[in-house]
Amino acid sequence: MILTIRNMVCDRCKRVVREELEKLGLTLTRVDLGEAELDNLPPAVSLGEVRQALLANGFDLIDDRKQLLVEHIKVLLINEIQYLKGERHANENVSTFLERKLGYDYSYLSGLFSASEGQTVEKYIIALKIEKVKEWLRYDELTLTEMAWRLSYSSVHHLSNQFRQVTGQTPGQFRKATQVDRRALDRL
Secondary structure, three states, rough: OOEEEEOOOHHHHHHHHHHHHHHOOEEEEEOOOOOEEOOOOOOOHHHHHHHHHHHHHOEEEOOOOHHHHHHHHHHHHHHHHHOOOOOOOOOHHHHHHHHHHHHHHHHHHHHHHHHHHHOHHHHHHHHHHHHHHHHHHHHOOOOOOHHHHOOOOHHHHHHHHHHHHHHOOOOOHHHHHOOOOOOHHHHO
């Protein structure tokens, strides 16, 4: 049985979900971003109890087919942008990647995402990229050129302009700032 779980965006999330479900006595075979697989749901544990344990930690079960697709879109994009998983083929655009991974036409996926999240897939991707750039800037890990390349920007200028549009600061200003304005991925 596979449980699809909203707001799982990092390895810590996976650990918390695993711990909470094991506290309920569930035997898990796999926990990934957005999913937990178990052998079966014991009769002593209801889905309501599972949902309550997850809600107490900022997660939720998803049982609607359309919401499942939206969550899968988020997980795929987080894996590609935040964790640089590289499942996208070279020169494959995001729309083709999502179609290939999910088996639906991109216009359907895009409309579904926009209706559910109140923003387009493109705006979500930009938000993910900007949060990744903020992380790299804060820890001074990469040059802007390396960041632009890793996040598939056409140029450093494009990355800098987009960063300024979203944050109101240049990357250099952000790097020097003492107050850091970073957003949790589940709040994008």
